[in-house]
Amino acid sequence: MKRHVIVDVETTGMSTKNGGRVIEIGAVAVEGGEIVAELTSLVNTETPIHWGAQRVHGISAAMLRGKPAPEDVWPSFIEFFADSPMVAHNAPFDSGFVRHELSLIGLFLPNTWHCTVRLARKRLPHLPNHRLETVARHLLGDIPADCRLHRALDDARITAQVWLALAT
Template identity: 55%
Template sequence: MLSLKRYIVCDVETSGLSPRHGGRVIEIGAVACEDGQIVEEFGTLINVDCSIHWAAERVHGISRRMLAGMPEPEEVWRAFQSFIGGCPVVAHNATFDAAFLRHEMTMLGMHMNNRFFCSLALSRKCLPHLPNHRLATVAQHLLGALPPTIRLHRALYDARLAAKIWMALDR
């Protein structure tokens, strides 16, 4: 299919549903992939000064208390920008992740011109028979039972899982 040589698979956990309504990235997880392998990882909670919507907290379990003492946004986004470089970025529901990532970078006067690919869209194209295309559903279909150590809706775990999905679909 696309056969990207080196790419980044990324996931974010957020304080709300949209950056236009004050939502912020509170956790970032990303893995660098080369030749069908995860070769590097990047992940951290972010000490963002914002409230976390109760529905978002219920999904990912990240509270304001957990963000205290974590790296500040500028430190995280500069390190993330260095990690991804000019590589293409894959995300499961890339429109959502890209909007948040670009918003965070723009607030700091940074730019993110990386090309995005969507594992959600690819799964819908390749696996139209699935009842839904949530990360866990697609992963279980392609990879079998998920290990008990997987913590869905935490950024680095979801990025790793999305990378495995992308690798399986992009054969």
């Protein structure tokens, strides 16, 4: 399998239309059936975090103090992405936020996106839902004890394993 980049973002809210911003991004490059590189960063957007979003991912404003600003984070991710196809669990959400963040600093990402939610719904219609944790437990068995679900890098790692299981 050629190189794909699996991405997950954690945000201040559910929509860019309501001022939501990316405050954590995790990306893993997968090639030849295994993870070959990783990149992650917290991002200080100086945007208030909606209480509901914070309850999900656990990222607080205090955790973002002193972290790099978007314009200091995104160029390294663009380089990491290169021209690889992108993968996310619920790709419309992640790709929408990634493209929005890049547009705010004058960058563009032309890469194609694949969605593991869409693929799981097609291949695993019998599951009660297609949340990442449900699909991962079905395909992979146990999720590692040190995995922090709803943190960007760990979710990207799990999504990579789901992608490899579904796409082959």
